[in-house]
Amino acid sequence: MKPSYFTLILVLIGSVALLLTTALPSGAASFSGRVVDEEGQPVEGLIIALPSFPGDTPLPRGQRVQVQFPRALENIFPPPQPSETDATGAFSIRNLATPSVSQLKLFPERNSDYEILSIEIEGIPIYLDQRQHHFGGLNFAIAPDADITDAEITVRLRMRIRGRVVFADGTPLRNARVNLMVSHRDVDGRGRGRGGGTRTLDADGYFVDYVDDGAAYYTVAVTYQGQTVESEEILLEDGQRVDGLVLKLEGASEPPKERVVVAPPPRVHDPARFEAARKREREGMWAINPDNRHAYKMVRCKTREEAQTQATAQDAHLVTINGKAEQEWLLEVFGKSGSYWIGLINVSKEGKQQWSNGEPVTYTNWLSPQEAAKFTKSAQDSDANPNYIVLVGTTGKWHVAHPADPLGRMTEVAILEKEDLVIGAPEPEADVEKP
Numbered sequence: 001m002k003p004s005y006f007t008l009i010l011v012l013i014g015s016v017a018l019l020l021t022t023a024l025p026s027g028a029a030s031f032s033g034r035v036v037d038e039e040g041q042p043v044e045g046l047i048i049a050l051p052s053f054p055g056d057t058p059l060p061r062g063q064r065v066q067v068q069f070p071r072a073l074e075n076i077f078p079p080p081q082p083s084e085t086d087a088t089g090a091f092s093i094r095n096l097a098t099p100s101v102s103q104l105k106l107f108p109e110r111n112s113d114y115e116i117l118s119i120e121i122e123g124i125p126i127y128l129d130q131r132q133h134h135f136g137g138l139n140f141a142i143a144p145d146a147d148i149t150d151a152e153i154t155v156r157l158r159m160r161i162r163g164r165v166v167f168a169d170g171t172p173l174r175n176a177r178v179n180l181m182v183s184h185r186d187v188d189g190r191g192r193g194r195g196g197g198t199r200t201l202d203a204d205g206y207f208v209d210y211v212d213d214g215a216a217y218y219t220v221a222v223t224y225q226g227q228t229v230e231s232e233e234i235l236l237e238d239g240q241r242v243d244g245l246v247l248k249l250e251g252a253s254e255p256p257k258e259r260v261v262v263a264p265p266p267r268v269h270d271p272a273r274f275e276a277a278r279k280r281e282r283e284g285m286w287a288i289n290p291d292n293r294h295a296y297k298m299v300r301c302k303t304r305e306e307a308q309t310q311a312t313a314q315d316a317h318l319v320t321i322n323g324k325a326e327q328e329w330l331l332e333v334f335g336k337s338g339s340y341w342i343g344l345i346n347v348s349k350e351g352k353q354q355w356s357n358g359e360p361v362t363y364t365n366w367l368s369p370q371e372a373a374k375f376t377k378s379a380q381d382s383d384a385n386p387n388y389i390v391l392v393g394t395t396g397k398w399h400v401a402h403p404a405d406p407l408g409r410m411t412e413v414a415i416l417e418k419e420d421l422v423i424g425a426p427e428p429e430a431d432v433e434k435p
Contacts (some may be wrong), residue, residue, distance in 0.1 A: 030149075033153065034085070037155060043155055046114060046202040056079060081095075102141075119154070159210065164207075173205045184213050217347065219231055227250060291325065291329070292326070296415055318415070318417070377389060384413075390411050
């Protein structure tokens with residue numbers, strides 16, 4: 001029998017603490033290793049994350065971090081960038097603020113197709129209680145300046161039931177919202193339970209439900225427009241999956257519903273006003289900073305290169321941040337919930353940095369000294385693989401982000417800046433001599 005979840009967490013904490021007793025007083029840590037399946041084969045494309053919280057004691061079992069606005073972010077450390085496993089299963093997460101309690105998670109949380117079975121650090125294996133680890137991940141403490149290397153995380157595909165809802169004639173129930181309930185009873189007959197809720201089927205009528213109750217007899221029921229169809233009991237052994245379940249509703253497929261179009265009330269069309277509204281929606285609006293009279297705008301972009309293109313087209317540049325007050329004003333105006341591309345660049349192989357508008361660097365707010373050094377070193381990389389800077393709104397810290405990294409892919413907003421914004425200025429007459 002595997003040790004209990006609580007006991008194993010204590011073992012992990014003790015193991016990590018013992019391994020890291022020689023660490024320095026405080027600073028950033030790293031956590032790296034590889035992910036393999038039960039056969040020892042590498043697993044590619046898994047996103048590993050370590051949300052961190054201050055302290056050196058894990059939260060009690062079952063307790064989740066509770067935060068309330070507007071003080072929600074005060075007790076959360078700067079979030080380290082998640083790491084996606086490569087073809088060899090390798091991952092590396094750096095700049096973990098310490099001392100801290102971290103939670104090992106697979107993303108997307110609760111919807112990952114894999115589950116963690118065990119983790120091995122310095123040859124010490126720790127097994128997880130499968131009934132608990134889906135709800136909060138694996139908690140462990142990290143000592144100051146500690147580097148945990150060569151960790152091996154063993155995962156397996158989660159137990160699941162994948163089914164399809166069809167009409168009597170075999171036509172799938174497409175993109176419909178249904179009520180899905182999954183009931184189970186233990187193989188030994190000692191317990192039972194049920195859960196579910198509203199789901200949206202996909203375009204072919206499929207749904208996926210991950211079952212985290214281990215070996216049991218499962219029953220799936222779907223309710224649509226007052227009609228309920230229920231499966232027979234399905235025996236799932238530990239680690240098994242069902243992918244071929246079909247639930248058939250009575251009757252033929254529904255005819256397409258006739259669309260009723262209600263004409264809008266008549267309105268006077270003002271082309272100039274309409275175009276102005278479209279332009280504001282498309283390009284955003286400028287905000288003036290009263291301290292320096294510069295104009296700033298938030299724009300949406302798929303990549304950092306696209307943000308630069310938009311800036312050039314609007315005779316602006318990616319934002320230059322010259323002080324703490326300016327950054328605080330930016331986050332107050334544009335919000336702390338997002339991450340933003342900013343204009344800091346390397347301009348030489350020696351790592352000399354400046355802003356994209358040519359201004360020298362007079363202020364920085366790096367996540368850590370290691371992050372600053374990483375950006376300096378990136379100047380030696382090929383121009384085909386540039387590293388840029390992202391301002392993370394929740395913490396106000398600057399992160400190095402390659403466009404292909406998870407943080408780079410998730411950043412879809414940039415801040416533009418313009419020193420001279422003139423609105424509504426008349427164009428000079430062609431026959432008027434300029435001074």
